[in-house]
Amino acid sequence: AQSVAQPEDQVNVAEGNPLTVKCTYSVSGNPYLFWYVQYPNRGLQFLLKYITGDNLVKGSYGFEAEFNKSQTSFHLKKPSALVSDSALYFCAVKDSGGYNKLIFGAGTRLAVHP
Amino acid sequence: EPEVTQTPSHQVTQMGQEVILRCVPISNHLYFYWYRQILGQKVEFLVSFYNNEISEKSEIFDDQFSVERPDGSNFTLKIRSTKLEDSAMYFCAARKVGTSTDTQYFGPGTRLTVL
Numbered sequence: 001a002q003s004v005a006q007p008e009d010q011v012n013v014a015e016g017n018p019l020t021v022k023c024t025y026s027v028s029g030n031p032y033l034f035w036y037v038q039y040p041n042r043g044l045q046f047l048l049k050y051i052t053g054d055n056l057v058k059g060s061y062g063f064e065a066e067f068n069k070s071q072t073s074f075h076l077k078k079p080s081a082l083v084s085d086s087a088l089y090f091c092a093v094k095d096s097g098g099y100n101k102l103i104f105g106a107g108t109r110l111a112v113h114p
Numbered sequence: 115e116p117e118v119t120q121t122p123s124h125q126v127t128q129m130g131q132e133v134i135l136r137c138v139p140i141s142n143h144l145y146f147y148w149y150r151q152i153l154g155q156k157v158e159f160l161v162s163f164y165n166n167e168i169s170e171k172s173e174i175f176d177d178q179f180s181v182e183r184p185d186g187s188n189f190t191l192k193i194r195s196t197k198l199e200d201s202a203m204y205f206c207a208a209r210k211v212g213t214s215t216d217t218q219y220f221g222p223g224t225r226l227t228v229l
Contacts, residue, residue: 036220043205043222044157048226090157099169100209101147102218104157 002027004093006105013081013112021108023091033074034095034102035065039087047089050074059084071082081112117220118143120206122193126227130195135188135207135224146189146219147207148181163189164211195227198226 002025013019025031032051036044048059056069065076076089088109092102119138127133132135139146148160162169163181189208193200203225207218 012217018139034217043120044207044218049217076132082151094160100145100218101159101162101166101170101172102157102207103150103159106156 002095002103004091004103004105006089006108007093008108009106010109010111013110015083015114016080017110019078019081019085019110019112021080021089021091021110023038023074023076023105024072024092025074025093026072027043027093027096029075029096031067031072032096033065033067035059035063035074035076035082036090036092037087039061044090047076048086081110083114084109086112118206118208118219120204120221120224121223121226124227126223126229127196129198129228130187131194133193133226135193135204135206135226137191137208137221138187138191139189139206140209140219143208143219144211145209146181146183147168147209149205149220150202150209151205151223152199152202155203160191160204193226194221194225198228201228 005024034049035047048057050057050067058064062110088107091105095101121136133138146163147155151157160210160225161175177193183189203223206221209216
């Protein structure tokens with residue numbers, strides 16, 4: 001069965017520092033991976049996805065993610081964090097066996113401190 | 115980013131009552147989904163819907179739940195007899211009917227509180 005793990009409940013970063021939010025996955029077949037962000041009292045906003053091609057994927061708001069097949073990871077990164085990046089981040093994988101439903105990780109709360 | 119809208123933003127109901135949650139998907143995004151997020155927990159898939167039929171449903175989606183697209187624009191989730199454990203944030207999502215890797219775009223959610 002497909003699954004996604006986000007090993008950190010919370011990540012704390014100082015503004016201006018690089019940030020990484022970790023995600024590992026387990027799938028049968030090719031992984032199709034997504035990152036979404038959830039701001040307080042808001043829905044899930046799409047950040048980026050990996051389908052195929054370059055292992056470094058660039059997305060919205062300066063975020064990028066690195067796909068690593070050997071480590072089955074898809075970590076979200078940003079070179080310089082902003083206080084406004086503070087939110088809940090979800091990694092997800094497309095279910096290969098179904099009608100494309102997304103399987104989500106538990107989420108990681110990112111707190112960027114001034 | 116394409117916008118999916120949902121109404122109401124917050125619904126409070128008594129246990130045993132019926133609720134209908136509404137979603138207006140993006141035009142030309144014809145594959146629909148409902149997910150839910152119980153407070154503090156992960157987002158869980160409920161059901162997918164295409165061409166006026168359920169494509170797939172999770173074990174959460176029991177006989178108390180139903181979905182339909184009554185008028186060609188709205189997409190609804192009905193819970194016939196709500197239980198306390200149905201309290202959650204319910205998200206609608208939509209994607210194009212193109213490749214299976216097309217992005218799902220989510221609405222802002224409806225917070226359902228069952229008392």
